[in-house]
Structure formats: C-alpha cells, structure tokens
Amino acid sequence: MCFSILSHFRQYDPTQGVKTWNKVERLSKGCVYQEGNFKELIKLTDWSGSRVLYVGDHVYTDLADVSLKLGWRTGAIIPELEDEIHTINSAEFKKSIVWLTALEVLINEMQVYEDPESQDVLSEWLAERDNLRKLTKTVFNAQFGSIFRTYHNSSYFSRRFKRFADIYMSSIVNLLKYSVNHTFYPCRSALPHELSFADVVQRCSDKTHHSEQS
Numbered sequence: 001m002c003f004s005i006l007s008h009f010r011q012y013d014p015t016q017g018v019k020t021w022n023k024v025e026r027l028s029k030g031c032v033y034q035e036g037n038f039k040e041l042i043k044l045t046d047w048s049g050s051r052v053l054y055v056g057d058h059v060y061t062d063l064a065d066v067s068l069k070l071g072w073r074t075g076a077i078i079p080e081l082e083d084e085i086h087t088i089n090s091a092e093f094k095k096s097i098v099w100l101t102a103l104e105v106l107i108n109e110m111q112v113y114e115d116p117e118s119q120d121v122l123s124e125w126l127a128e129r130d131n132l133r134k135l136t137k138t139v140f141n142a143q144f145g146s147i148f149r150t151y152h153n154s155s156y157f158s159r160r161f162k163r164f165a166d167i168y169m170s171s172i173v174n175l176l177k178y179s180v181n182h183t184f185y186p187c188r189s190a191l192p193h194e195l196s197f198a199d200v201v202q203r204c205s206d207k208t209h210h211s212e213q214s
Contacts, residue, residue, distance in 0.1 A: 009036035009044070038066065047072075055172055059157075063164040076165035077172060080147055085170075087140055096139075100132040 009024040012032040027044050055075040056062020063074045110122045137145035148158040
C-alpha cells in the first residue's frame, strides 16, 4: 500500500492463487487482501493513532509515511536479523568483543606513558586492536560486515530503521509469542558518560561466562 497510488483493495483467494475484482466494501477477519491504499484502509477500518501497529519490510516505502503522516506504530521485518543474532551469540564473537573492549581500556590508560618500553607495548596493543576490529566485522560478512553496525557505530541502515520502526523482528511470526495486549517498552540505552569501559567489560564477561555454563 502507499499514499500516492489510489488502487482499491482486492480480496485474494490463497487456495486458488487468484484475486477477485469485486469492490471490497469491508475487511473481514481471516481474509487476505491485496493492493489498496492507506486512505481506503483508514476508511474501511477507522484505525487511527498509536494503537495501530503497521508492519513492513521497507523503511521508506512501508514505514516512513505511516509513522510521520499517520502517527501509527511501526514494525520492521528484517530477515537478516536471524543470522546476526546467531553470530553475536557465538562463543568466538563474545570472547573477541570482551577482549577488544578490555584492550581499549588498557590502551586508554597506557597512552599517558611516553617511555619507549610503554610505547612499544602500546603499538602491539594497537595492532592487536586493529585485527580484532576486522575480525568482529568480517565475521558477519567478508565484504561489508554487519548491516546493523560498522565497528562501534550504527550503520546508516540501522539508524534509518530505528528512526521509523518502533520494533523490529526477523519474521512476522515472531509476534505469535505475544498476546495482542502485550506492550513493548523501550530499553534504556546508556550514554557514554553513564557507562565506563570497565562496566562494559564486566557485563560482557558475565554474559559469556553464563553462556558457557549453560
């Protein structure tokens, strides 16, 4: 559906694989519909405001307009999410991230020492840090890494869907695990001045230790 194309809804018969050409006067529960537009959808359903959750797989075509113009809640379908979660939950990736974070703490502390011996150690750590950064990037994809992150920062794609999607998932069937009355509350993200590197290392280490035990 979109705002610009004023096509009407057509009922789809999944058993026959065809759609009807009769005008749809109302939307019935359990039926499948194709085409249509947002103006007609609002007219047929009287849906409005933030109580509507609209789900799509394209940031601009599906989610941006309904979020900005209608004020609906939005959900993004990102199939690649399953592979991402599988990778970040692997023991190798967790250990690499924990050591990378700890190494950056050491580098930050070592920078104040200017004697040759300390500088040699610092150079070794910086080289090891570069290798770990490459490893934790290419483990997702050898060419461009994760679609959600580039090193420490969110990717452009990640920033865009976080701007227009209230929730995201790998498949619409993920929502079957929740009741229709379930409320998803946002997680509080720590700002740089609220969380020290040492806290990050400890939290990552605890998660890795718990995963290895289970």
